[in-house]
Amino acid sequence: MPYIILAVVVVLAIWAVTVYNNFIRLKNHVEEAFSTMDVYLKKRYDLIPNLVETVKGYSKHESETLEKVIAARNSAMNASSAAERIKGEGELQGALKSLFALAEAYPDLKANTNFLDLQNSLKAIENDIANSRKYYNGVVKSYNIKTEQFPSSIVAAIFKFERKPLFEVADAAERENVRVKF
Numbered sequence: 103m104p105y106i107i108l109a110v111v112v113v114l115a116i117w118a119v120t121v122y123n124n125f126i127r128l129k130n131h132v133e134e135a136f137s138t139m140d141v142y143l144k145k146r147y148d149l150i151p152n153l154v155e156t157v158k159g160y161s162k163h164e165s166e167t168l169e170k171v172i173a174a175r176n177s178a179m180n181a182s183s184a185a186e187r188i189k190g191e192g193e194l195q196g197a198l199k200s201l202f203a204l205a206e207a208y209p210d211l212k213a214n215t216n217f218l219d220l221q222n223s224l225k226a227i228e229n230d231i232a233n234s235r236k237y238y239n240g241v242v243k244s245y246n247i248k249t250e251q252f253p254s255s256i257v258a259a260i261f262k263f264e265r266k267p268l269f270e271v272a273d274a275a276e277r278e279n280v281r282v283k284f
Contacts, residue, residue, distance in 0.1 A: 121257040128245040132266050135241045136184065139234035139269070143178070143191070146227045150175045150198075153220045157205060167204050171197040185267050198224070235269045242266045 154168050174197040178190030205217065246265050249258040257263075 118257055121254045122261060124254075125245075125248065125258065125261065125263045128241070128248055129263065131241045132238070132245050135234070135238035139231065139238050142227055142231045142234055143187075146224065146231065147175055147179050149220060149224055149227065153201070153217070153224060156214065156217045156220060157201065167197075167200050171201050173197075188267060188269050191269070239268050239270070242268055 150171060154171055158165075158168060171194075174190065174194040178187060178194045181187035181190045202221070205221075245263075248254050249263050249265055
């Protein structure tokens, strides 16, 4: 009888260690995915001031749009948590759409090679960000499933492994097309 109890305890201990190690692996994947996305976001943050400066020369009376882009960039850049970063990125995405819609009204700007180069660079970075968001969300989904499924949810509760936020558009207004009126 004591051997049976000992065997059950050993099996439970091995199971708990295995589940714990899986959580650590998934947590590190989530952190790596967020870090990868952060690299692309930093590239975009560095590119935005150049883009704004280029547009400024052509559209001096459109300062409100340019200020919104810079404010959204700074807000996203200075976010202290993943949830704040996700919210800030949504706002920045909307502000950039407005900026590009504004550029449509200035044919000289659309033909400017600096602007076109910056716009193409930003488009490439946006594609990289979209791909890294997909990867991040996939890894977070796996992690969140693990934290909620029984019996691994027991280990998650004991060691305080909590759900991670998905990187998604938070506001329905951000999903709408940008309307520019002159």
